[in-house]
Amino acid sequence: MRKKYLSLLPGLLVLLLFPMGPTAQNSKACALQCPPNSSCVNGTTCRCTPGFISVSGEIFTDPLESCYDINECGPPSPVYCGISADCQNLEGGYYCTCSPGYEPVSGATIFRNESENTCRDVDECSSGQHQCHNSTVCVNTVGSYRCHCRQGWEPKPGLWYKQMNTICKEISFPTWTAPSGIKSQALSHFLNRIQDLGRNFSSASVLNTVGDLVQETGDLLETPGDLKTLPFSEQHFVVPNLLFGLENVLRGVSKALPKGSFTFNSSAGIELSLEVQAPSYRNITLIQKQTKMMLTWDAVRDSGDSGLAVVGLLSTPGMDRFLAEAPLVLDAEELTTLHETHRGLLQETSHILLSDVISAFITNKDTENLRSPVTFVFQHSVTPGPREKVHCVYWEHGQNGSGHWDTRGCWVTSTRDNSTTCQCSHLSIFAVLMAHYSVQEEDSALTVITYMGLSLSLLCLLLAALTFLLCKAIQNTSTSLHLQLSLCLFLAHLLFLTAIDRTESKVLCAIIAGALHYLYLASFTWMLLVGLHLFLSARNLTVVNYSGINRFMKKAMFPVGYGVPAVIVAISAASRPHLYGTST
Structure with a gap:
């Protein structure tokens, strides 16, 4: 126990001699350790004064750190002074001023926030604060002004670099020379x-x-x-x-x-x-x-x-x-x-x-x-x-x-x-x-022959189609092929006779041209099927093969006869639509 009390004596002597010693000493040591633009928080911590900041933030413990100025006018969160005003940074603070070309209405040259902004445009022209040459006219703009040449004047060549320094000359009559080599x-x-x-x-x-x-x-x-x-x-x-x-x-x-x-x-x-x-x-x-x-x-x-x-x-x-x-x-x-x-x-x-x-x-x-x-x-x-x-x-x-x-x-x-x-x-x-x-103009005699021939062809095609359609005794694959051929030719000739000159409407003309293209292509396709059927019938004269030919033709003739022309016309219309329905 004696040893324990003896160990406390040095501390008691210090307290008796320096009652506030440890606290004052720590405060003095803190003041010496904190860098400029900062204050002491305690024996190990310093705080940057408002308007300054350290790498670690507002409060720091590293004695080697220092406080540097915060640019309140720059990113990441710049101060907004309002319209027509600029932020000016200071050491440890900032202030706002009106932008060039503007002046404060309140009379205060500086202010702190947007609510105090009273900036208005300065009329440099009426106040005499412009630098326009006497050959120009000052025109006030929002926040600035422009120098325009007076009526009847124009900028001198090579001097139109800055509108504030424009120098003008009176407009002269342009030179007009006669064309060379012409005697008149x-x-x-x-x-x-x-x-x-x-x-x-x-x-x-x-x-x-x-x-x-x-x-x-x-x-x-x-x-x-x-x-x-x-x-x-x-x-x-x-x-x-x-x-x-x-x-x-x-x-x-x-x-x-x-x-x-x-x-x-x-x-x-x-x-x-x-x-x-x-x-x-x-x-x-x-x-x-x-x-x-x-x-x-x-x-x-x-x-x-x-x-x-x-x-x-x-x-x-x-x-x-x-x-x-x-x-x-x-x-x-x-x-x-x-x-x-x-x-x-x-x-x-x-x-x-x-x-x-x-x-x-x-x-x-x-x-x-x-x-x-x-x-x-x-x-x-x-x-x-x-x-x-x-x-x-x-x-x-x-x-x-x-x-x-x-x-x-x-x-x-x-x-x-x-x-x-x-x-x-x-x-x-x-x-x-x-x-x-x-x-090329058509011969009138050829025109008469064309119309008479097509009219006679229409009559014969109509009779042929009625025969193939109504006479059941002769109906077979061959007559079906000839019936479709007759119908296509009949419609094509009829459309040709009645509508070949209908060019006054471009849309109608294009429809007529496309329909003629399709009907004549279908006629050629049905002619091809008729020829193919005749060739296969002549080559295969047995009854069995002939029945197979009929079944094949019945299944394929309509998709081929009407489908192939449709594909050709669709491709043609998609690639060159402007060629359907021309003025000729």
């Missing part, structure tokens, strides 16, 4: 008049200039002078260049027009429709007397241009006299379909222009592959006949300076008696062209 007094006089308009051009007189351009073009087409005496190859070179040159000038001077819709007419019937508008997402439609054009805004805008955009539609009624005789070139797919449709009958083709020649242009000069197709609706007075096909065409420049009508990138979506709707994936000079396909 009428064309020279016309270009001299255009140069006079260019010398007197100013943005204030842009409406008068556009009207004079349309009138001068109308006068040239109304009185072409020596243009109409030029060879066709030169006409096909000059006239499209005339339209493309006019299109380029109109595209340039129209940039000086104010926002809105404009229509210009000449005494010769030329009609120009212009639409000038700011960026939007609505479709654009230009309507004229004989033509309508519809396109989307994304196909109009020029890359990098945020100002007004121009859409133009020019109809030139007098242009057909120069371009009507130009050759037509069909794309490969359409040409293949045409030859398959008129196989063996197509002799030659001729074509006429059904519509006015039009020119469509937009601010964006890169119109080879538009983002979305442009739709045209052409009105025409001529109704296409059964051997006439309507094409949507555009003018394609040739390598020799001349050109031709082409169909690539343009297709017909619908056609009626007096209108045709086209879609094109590019812009150019357009028209609706109707091609007439000359097919």
